[in-house]
Amino acid sequence: MKEKKEKEKSVQPHPKEETLYIEEPHDKDIPEDDDSLRESESGGSESSEDEGFVNRGDGAGLDDDHRQEDVHENAETHQGVEESDSSEDEVAPRNTVGDVPLEWYKEEKHVGYDITGKKIKKKDRQDKLDSFLASADDSKNWRKIYDEYNDEEPYVDWFKWDDAKHPLSNAPEPKRRFIPSKWENKKVVEYVRAIRKGLIKFDKPKEEPRFYLLWGDDSSSTEKAAHGLAYIPAPKPKFPGHEESYNPSLEYIPTQEEINSYQLMYEEDRPKFIPKSFTSLRSVPAYENAVKESFDRCLDLYLCPRARKKRINIDPESLKPKLPSRKDLKPYPVTCYLEYRGHKGAVMSISTEASGQWIVSGSTDGTVRIWEVVTGRCLRVWEFGEAVSYVAWNPLPELPIMAVCVGPDVLILNTGLGNEEEQKRIKELLLVDKPTALEDSGNSTSWAQDDKYDAVRLKHFKTVSSVEWHRKGDYFSTVMPADILFGLILFSFYLAILIHQISKKVTQRIPFKLHGLPVSSTFHPTRSIFFISTKRNVRVYDLLKQKLIKKLESGVREVSSIAIHPGGDNVIVGSREGKLCWFDMDLSSQPYRILKCHPKDITNVAFHRSYPLFASCSDDCTAYVFHGMVYSDLNQNPLIVPLEILRGHTSTNGRACIREEMVRGLELHYVSFVRVCGAEDVMLERGCLRGSWE
Amino acid sequence: MPKHYRPPGKKKEGNAARYITRSQAVKQLQVSLPVFRRLCILKGVFPREPKKKVKGNHQTYYHLKDISFLQHEPLVEKFRDIRAYDKKVKKALAKKNRDLANRLLTRKPSYTLDRLIRERYPKFIDALRDLDDCLTMVHLFAALPALERERIPAKRIHHCRRLSHEWQAYISRTHKLRKTFISVKGIYYQAEVQGQKITWLTPHAMQQVLTDDIDFNVMQTFLEFYETLLAFVNFKLYHSMNVNYPPILDSRLEALAADLYALSRYFAANPVATMEDSQVVSSSGSEQAEVQQKGTQPDESELRLAQLQHQLPSNEPGALMHLVEDAAGEDEDDEETMKCKSLFKNMKFFLSREVPRESLLFVIPAFGGVVSWEGDGAPFKESDQSITHQIVDRPTQGHIFLSREYVQPQWVYDCVNALIILPTEGYMVGRVPPPHLSPFVDNEAEGYVPEYAETIKRLQAAARQEVLPMPGVGNEDLDDPQNLLVEGVISRTEANEAAERKRKMSILEKQYHDELKMELQGIQYSSSVSNMNKQISVEDTGAREEPVPDLQQIAEDTVNMSKVVMSRKKRRLYEAMQIGKERKRSNVNLLKERKKKIEAAQTSQKN
Structure with a gap:
């Protein structure tokens, strides 16, 4: 039983599969207790085990003799070291060379240096014979040691023997000194068992060569990345630039002010590396972030998510669409040709006569002026005393009248142009017998004669922002933009847009429900279709059938203006975000093309009446002229090419307003602008190309 | 049923099924976080960026396949075994059973990484491609002190040193070095092995600064992998050269150290013998020992030649040279290698005490030069009359041999980068050398060419045409203004x-x-x-008269107009590109401005 327990004990610490290797110092126990073990084992019951052990023991004995010798040697050296240690504790060493191998001084005459730096001479060596004799004489010689380090033989006995009469202890030797130790025996049995079982092995594990030809033949290894996932190699570290040099060109070194300015930057904006210059290689110190950067790289390698990013390595110019040459698209306005000066306030609106000979401009200074286009002569001036927000010529050439928006009133003015017959007809037309009014729950629009200006005055209940004529010149529509505050009144939606007939002096509401706040309206150039743009989208109504045909979704935030292509199938819409939307009515209700051209609000957009041109003008003091070709072939989409940016306007009061219009004339085709020039005169400009334009 | 609703029991699909977060991965693998880290580093598994981050933006995502790839790794089991074993040792120590603990420690289970390397780099070229970080790290650790605190034993450092020297020896011997650059961070080298450009950084040979915010566990794991990788790569490279690996350190080396002088004289007498073999045998630590080894090397390698694979008669003194020459001749060198090899041909260098010896001993032989140094074991002495260049880095040189030129170390690196022998006037003792430029920068692409780069370009052109350069003519060769x-x-x-x-x-x-x-x-x-x-x-x-209107305005307008017609995506891309260009341009402008200022200051000083 006892043995079994021992067995277990010995087995327990070593798991079966482990092979153990025992160091030499442990081995020396085995031979010593060999005999005793054999004795104790012989009393045991298992004789077969015994036999095996005996054989084993004999075999091991030979080895052990050798080992014992080794051990003795070891012990001697050990002793020496220990002694010298103890002597060091007591006496400070004279020698100051430190813990260096004394072989270095083998050939020298000195063993080192004392504290003052003088050489410690070696003592003359005694003859071997003499020294032996001396040692034989001295009974205490065995206590002496030789201090190699200091080259002396110190000997300090810790006990004074001279006067002692009795031994230090008189106790009899204990019994344990004479009988073999039981625990040692047990230990030995444990080891023996372990050895026998192969748990303790004496031969060292064979060392295999750690490195070999791992990539034997590359051609054969066609195995793919192990797990079918795309391996993304880590990007290589950046190559050093000129500025990282130890001696960069002087221009790479930031000045002191620049370095100071880095301090004001945000931590992440600050340059990671500040170039420094050293005059020679020997003065370059160790880089303080070397380990840190290496560590950061390690972190990057195993912590950063990797993803393949397509690096677009293309010439930015190739992104630009191929456009037909601008030269082929002439004529179009290029430069400023004429300025019309005279207005004292911002010109809000201009309009051209059907023949193209005259233009009219309305300004915030309360005047309306008629100019001759070619000469720039001011023909006539009306003064209203209130800002004029809109002017519009009648599209009929034989009916030279115009509508002017002055606050809540719309005046139909007789311009006085045309021959006598025409004047007569106009006089007849503009005669209001009795004031009429559209009565509708308190809001009214009334027709009245205005004697002062020799005109018809239409009173609205709110400010009128724009007037648009029907192509036949009899009807015109007015828009009263509902303010957000007033927009709450539901009726205003119905009343915001009114259609007036001048021949009958009648005003009527539009019979449609408006969804949203109306911004502007236009008539279709050829058919009886009416466009109303609300803030988000444009609604197209058929006036004859009185129903909605289409809803154009612009997708812009706030529509500001609308213009219809003379063909009638294309619409452009300008927005307050500076975007211009081109709708092809046949194509879809979404814009065919959105052009982001202006950084500020677009105030107006317009088509040329005969040339494939359109333009937009904006608060940013520019006007874009585009080529917008609409093909009769339905399969071909319209071609839009930006042609020119017209500048030359200045704005001081923040809001500049431009109205431009393209007019079909006999030989005059122009884009005209009205601009504010701060304190100076208001000028009316006309951009026109010389030569090829006319 | 709405699309996003997944009924219970149905399988997940999409990103939610394909990617898992790190904590999920750790849980699935049933390992601790540090072990997971180790596994990731050793296996080269990295987080990925899913298109849709199901668990939120602040998580790290691993691909499920990556994790199952880790799960089947035998190393996981091995790590568990090691942990269990460590516990055993700890227990034994706690029970004061030193015997058992020691016995256990002698048979610690260990693991090897060769399989992993093979798995990660199926082809040798793959390993070469990924060698940059490996070399930088090994070279860094070769320069670090052994740290007890961080459990970096001296053995490890020595191993790194040995590996780095083995690598350098190969590069130097086969003349594969292409570019060098002394930066503030250390010295960059670029070699071209089997068509792969390998760049690495060696720190300056100084006491490195160690900060506290570094987790050496992570670095050690990396280093462990890198050491193995570099050893296998070295093996392959040495094998390709028909040299045995690892280079066996002769046990008689110490004894041989006595007759160093004889060997160095032997070296000096046969200047063809290059130093690379000397570096093959790694040093065992201190600088002095290394120097000694270098001296003994020819003899030692001779011994090796005799006892190992080479059939050349070892007793013959010319054997080594033959070998070296043969090895050189065997290489079907491309043109560039030939050029590199013959750059310092017929030149003899002597290094003074204060120059970075290790680097120069690597660079000069790589370009075909013969080099010696001040100190024990040098192949030839300073007084050697055949020395053509002495490399010094001190304010003044006391004794001057008229037969040789005294240059600063930068001269060597600049020559190597330019691949011509530069005039030495600028690099004389005590002068501030001309600016040291990075060979890794493409000046044309950067948009700014430093002055010295132009000078070098001219010199190169002159060297090609075998015409002596004319100083100061440089700026006139503007050809076409366009x-x-x-x-x-x-x-x-x-x-x-x-x-x-x-x-x-x-x-x-x-x-x-x-x-x-x-x-x-x-x-x-x-x-x-x-x-x-x-x-x-x-x-x-x-x-x-025609182009009177502002040209700039017109140019701007044309750009604006074409932008108007672009689609939004393209416009954004275009704008982003413009921003990048603008940044580059502003950098160049800053440099030009500084340059102008410096020049102005210089002229004013002269006046």
Whole structure:
């Protein structure tokens, strides 16, 4: 039983599969207790085990003799070291060379240096014979040691023997000194068992060569990345630039002010590396972030998510669409040709006569002026005393009248142009017998004669922002933009847009429900279709059938203006975000093309009446002229090419307003602008190309 | 049923099924976080960026396949075993059973990484491609002190040193080094092995600064992998050279150290023998020991040759040289290697005490030079008359041999980068050397060419044509103003002037042609010329008046207009590109401005 327990004990610490290797110092126990073990084992019951052990023991004995010798040697050296240690504790060493191998001084005459730096001479060596004799004489010689380090033989006995009469202890030797130790025996049995079982092995594990030809033949290894996932190699570290040099060109070194300015930057904006210059290689110190950067790289390698990013390595110019040459698209306005000066306030609106000979401009200074286009002569001036927000010529050439928006009133003015017959007809037309009014729950629009200006005055209940004529010149529509505050009144939606007939002096509401706040309206150039743009989208109504045909979704935030292509199938819409939307009515209700051209609000957009041109003008003091070709072939989409940016306007009061219009004339085709020039005169400009334009 | 709703029991799909977060992965693998880290590092598994982050933005995502790839790794089991074993040892120690603990420690389970390397780099070329980080790290650790605190034993450092020297020896011997660059961070080298450009950084040979915010566990895991990788790579490279690996350190090395002088004299007598083999055998630590080894090396390698694979007679003193020459001849060197090999041919270098010896001993032989140094074991002494260049880095040189040139170390690196022997005037003792430029920068692409780069370019051109360079002529070789405009070298006004000149030239040319035509037609010259002149002058003035409006404005407008028609995506891309360009341009402008200021300051100082 006892043995079994021992067995277990010995087995327990070593798991079966482990092979153990025992160091030499442990081995020396085995031979010593060999005999005793054999004795104790012989009393045991298992004789077969015994036999095996005996054989084993004999075999091991030979080895052990050798080992014992080794051990003795070891012990001697050990002793020496220990002694010298103890002597060091007591006496400070004279020698100051430190813990260096004394072989270095083998050939020298000195063993080192004392504290003052003088050489410690070696003592003359005694003859071997003499020294032996001396040692034989001295009974205490065995206590002496030789201090190699200091080259002396110190000997300090810790006990004074001279006067002692009795031994230090008189106790009899204990019994344990004479009988073999039981625990040692047990230990030995444990080891023996372990050895026998192969748990303790004496031969060292064979060392295999750690490195070999791992990539034997590359051609054969066609195995793919192990797990079918795309391996993304880590990007290589950046190559050093000129500025990282130890001696960069002087221009790479930031000045002191620049370095100071880095301090004001945000931590992440600050340059990671500040170039420094050293005059020679020997003065370059160790880089303080070397380990840190290496560590950061390690972190990057195993912590950063990797993803393949397509690096677009293309010439930015190739992104630009191929456009037909601008030269082929002439004529179009290029430069400023004429300025019309005279207005004292911002010109809000201009309009051209059907023949193209005259233009009219309305300004915030309360005047309306008629100019001759070619000469720039001011023909006539009306003064209203209130800002004029809109002017519009009648599209009929034989009916030279115009509508002017002055606050809540719309005046139909007789311009006085045309021959006598025409004047007569106009006089007849503009005669209001009795004031009429559209009565509708308190809001009214009334027709009245205005004697002062020799005109018809239409009173609205709110400010009128724009007037648009029907192509036949009899009807015109007015828009009263509902303010957000007033927009709450539901009726205003119905009343915001009114259609007036001048021949009958009648005003009527539009019979449609408006969804949203109306911004502007236009008539279709050829058919009886009416466009109303609300803030988000444009609604197209058929006036004859009185129903909605289409809803154009612009997708812009706030529509500001609308213009219809003379063909009638294309619409452009300008927005307050500076975007211009081109709708092809046949194509879809979404814009065919959105052009982001202006950084500020677009105030107006317009088509040329005969040339494939359109333009937009904006608060940013520019006007874009585009080529917008609409093909009769339905399969071909319209071609839009930006042609020119017209500048030359200045704005001081923040809001500049431009109205431009393209007019079909006999030989005059122009884009005209009205601009504010701060304190100076208001000028009316006309951009026109010389030569090829006319 | 809404699309996003997954009924219970149905399988997940999409990103939610394909990617898991780190904590999920750790849980699935049933390992601790540090072990997970180790596994990731060793296996080369990295987080990925899913298109849709199901668990939120602040998580790290691993691909499920990556994790199952880890799960089947035998190393996981091995790590568990090791942990269990460590516990055993700990228990034994806790029970004061030193015997058992020691016995256990002698048979610690260990693991090897060769399989992993093979798995990660199926082909040798893959391993070479990924060697940059490996070399940088090993070289860094070779320069670090052994740290008890961080459990970096001296053995490890020595191993790194040995590996780095083995690598350098190969590169140097096969002349594969291409570029070098001394930066503030250390010295960059670029070698080209099997068509792969491998760049690494060795720190300056100084006491490195260690900060507290570094987790050496992570670095050690990396280092462990890198050491194995580099050893296998070295093996393969040495194998390709028919040299045994690992280079066996002869046990008699210490004994041989006594007759170092004889060997170095032997070396000096045969200057063909290169130093690379000396570095093959790694040092066992201190600088001095290394130097000694270098000295003993030829002999030692001879021994090796005899006892190992080479059949050359070892007793013959010329054996080694033959071997070296053979090895060199065998290489089917490409043109570049040949050029590199012959850069320092027939030159003998001597290094003074204060120059970075290890680096120069690597670089100079790599370009075919012979080198010695001040100290024990040097192949030849300072007083050797055949020395052509002595590399010194001190304010003044006391004793000067007239037969040789004294240059600063930067000269060697600049020569290597330029691949020509530069004039040594600028690099003399005590002078501030010309700026050291990075060979990794493409000056043309960067848009700014430093002055010295131009000088070097001229020298290179001169060397190609075998014509001596003319100092100070450089700036006049502006050829076509149009090209220069592209390069952005000359300013706007200059460009305008050039254009003007060109226009005049073309007018003159036209006139000449017209005259010729008229001559052919037989029109009398004198009468027509006056007319022509008038016409031309009219044309000239007309042409001149035309572009009065602001050119810049027009250019801007054209850009704006084309932008108007672009789709939003393209426009954004275009704008982003412009921003990048603008940044680059501003950098270049800053450099130019500084340069101008410096020049102004210099001229004012002179005056």
